[in-house]
Amino acid sequence: MLNYVKTSRLSTSGDICHTKEVERSPLKKKFKESCSISKSELDGAIAAAVKMAMAEQRSDLDKIVTTAVKTAIDDMLVPQLASLSSELKHTVVAVTTITSRTENLEKTVERIQSKCDLTQAAARSDRDQLTALQLKFDNLAAKMTDIEDRNRRSNVRLVGLKESEEGDNCIAFLRANLSKWIPSLAGREIKIERAHRIYSGKNTTHPRTVVFKLLDYTDRQAILKGARAASPVKHGGSSLLFFPDYSHETTRKRKAFADVRKKLDNLGIQSFLLFPATLKITYGGRQILLRSPDEAEKFLLSIQPPTGTSAEDQANVLYTLQEVSNETSFRPML
Known part of the structure; x- marks a missing residue:
């Protein structure tokens, strides 16, 4: 470009x-004029x-x-x-x-x-x-x-009798001594079906328990009632205790009340275990049935608050007891 x-x-x-x-040429000048741009x-x-x-x-x-x-x-x-x-x-x-x-x-x-x-x-x-x-x-x-x-309702457990004290014939020994231990049985014919000591695999110095079965349930009741009345029962310097014979489960439930019963005894409150495992208490002129150890502990707390318990805590305890009472945890006997 x-x-x-x-x-x-x-x-x-x-x-x-x-x-x-x-421009120098006239002819050309004339041509220029005609062709100029x-x-x-x-x-x-x-x-x-x-x-x-x-x-x-x-x-x-x-x-x-x-x-x-x-x-x-x-x-x-x-x-x-x-x-x-x-x-x-x-x-x-x-x-x-x-x-x-x-x-x-x-x-x-x-x-x-x-x-x-x-x-x-x-x-x-x-x-x-x-x-x-x-x-x-x-x-x-x-x-x-x-x-x-x-x-087992006709069985009685005898605790505290020294080993071999009964000799070879445990039934004859019991018949001869029951009226001596329990005066209320004097003149009463006690019919014993069988008697033996409970086997224990533990090595202990305590004598084994004697269990004897009565033919008559009323004899069993008479023995237990008379033993409570004659307490303490002695034989050869040893204290004898008479207990009902219960199954393992019933015994476990009844033992659960042991601590509570000790506390009640220290307070001078009479208690008694009803069958199978109900604690009967006489307090304030009325009889109260407690179905479990927890209910018994709550009852103790209601009548004897712990030392140093504030008024607010006591009010809470009373409120709890009121709730428990509404739920019929305390069952007065009619």
């Missing part, structure tokens, strides 16, 4: 020189020539830029796009694999959830059955305890 402009300028300079020559027309022609050259140059430049851009794309972007396409394919494969595994995991979780539901249902059923069986077992245990207590 610059060459074209230079050529145009050279042509213009030649025209000027030629114009000067024409104004400056504005010349400038327009130059501008048009420049535009044409620039258009040609722009077309060539566009072709060059297009070719360069295409070459750059082919050299740089195409390999990268191919690499991205390959990575994308791998990513798609990985996503597909993960999706498949996720679906398998979902199915596995659903199966596990189903099994868990079945297991929970079975556990609830087993728990209900276990509760029912436990209830039946407790009922059967209570019946067995009752049967055992009834079977």
Whole structure:
């Protein structure tokens, strides 16, 4: 384009020189006057020539830029796009694999959830059955305890008799000495079915307990009542104690009142255990039945608050006792 402009300028300079020559010649001067071009027309022609050259140059430049851009794309972007396409394919494969595994995991979780539901249902059923069986077992245990207590209802336990004191015939020994130990039995024929000492695997210096079974339940009651009236009962310098014979479970329940009974005795309050394990207390001119050691402890707390107990604590105790009384924990005998 610059060459074209230079050529145009050279042509213009030649025209000027030629114009000067024409001006020197009359003929040429006359021709000049008939063929003269104004400056504005010349400038327009130059501008048009420049535009044409620039258009040609722009077309060539566009072709060059297009070719360069295409070459750059082919050299740089195409390999990268191919690499991205390959990575994308791998990513798609990985996503597909993960999706498949996720679906398998979902199915596995659903199966596990189903099994868990079945297991929970079975556990609830087993728990209900276990509760029912436990209830039946407790009922059967209570019946067995009752049967055992009834079977022992005519038995008496004799504690404190020295070993071998009874000789070879324990029944004859008891018949000969019961009326001596318990004066209220004098003249009463006591019928004893069998008598023996309880086996104990423990090495102890205490004499083993003697258990004897009476044929008549009234004789058993007479022995226990007479022993309480004649207390303390002595034989050869040893103190003898007479107790009812109960099952292991009933004995355990009755022993649970031992500490409370000692506290009541220290306070001068008379207490007595009723069958199977109910504490009978005479206090304030009324008789009270306490079904458990906890009830007995609350009763003690109500009649003798601990030293240093604040008025607020005593009020709380009284409120508790009021609640317990409303729930018939204290059951006065009618």
